[in-house]
Amino acid sequence: MALKWKEQYSTGVWWQDKQHRELFDRLGMLLDAMEHSRIREDISSLFEYLESYTIRHFSAEEASMERTGYSGRRAHTAEHRRFVTELAALRSEFDEAATLALLIKVQRQLVDWFVSHIGNMDKSLGAFLRAEESKHEAVVVNC
Ligand SMILES: [Fe+2]
Numbered sequence: 001m002a003l004k005w006k007e008q009y010s011t012g013v014w015w016q017d018k019q020h021r022e023l024f025d026r027l028g029m030l031l032d033a034m035e036h037s038r039i040r041e042d043i044s045s046l047f048e049y050l051e052s053y054t055i056r057h058f059s060a061e062e063a064s065m066e067r068t069g070y071s072g073r074r075a076h077t078a079e080h081r082r083f084v085t086e087l088a089a090l091r092s093e094f095d096e097a098a099t100l101a102l103l104i105k106v107q108r109q110l111v112d113w114f115v116s117h118i119g120n121m122d123k124s125l126g127a128f129l130r131a132e133e134s135k136h137e138a139v140v141v142n143c
């Protein structure tokens with residue numbers, strides 16, 4: 001299954017987009033490996049990378065929400081936690097048995113989550129961060 005980042009997912013914040021592209025690529029690689037029944041260890045290390053990169057990305061977004069006092073940070077962070085839990089559950093399911101049903105579940109839960117989270121919460125955060133940034137730029141210009 002080809003999973004590609006599209007321009008429509010852009011939040012307008014360069015580092016968010018860069019990290020989202022990486023997440024899309026890695027999730028795509030995981031789905032591809034699962035679909036074509038690659039070596040178990042390879043799939044396992046793809047899961048591992050996705051888990052650690054997700055945590056790194058979520059931490060970056062959460063730090064930016066804290067720094068700017070973003071009002072939606074609680075709900076946003078809760079969604080991140082939900083994803084981390086889902087990903088860990090899917091990974092342990094994979095450790096038990098790699099089945100077609102699991103592949104479909106990964107596709108449905110993770111891909112849907114990504115697309116919907118980026119399209120809603122991350123885009124709102126991106127718009128807020130861009131507005132904050134332009135305020136600071138305005139202050140610098142006015143000085
Ligand atoms: Fe997010």
Ligand SMILES: [Fe+2]
Binds near residue numbers: 016
């Ligand atoms: Fe994000």
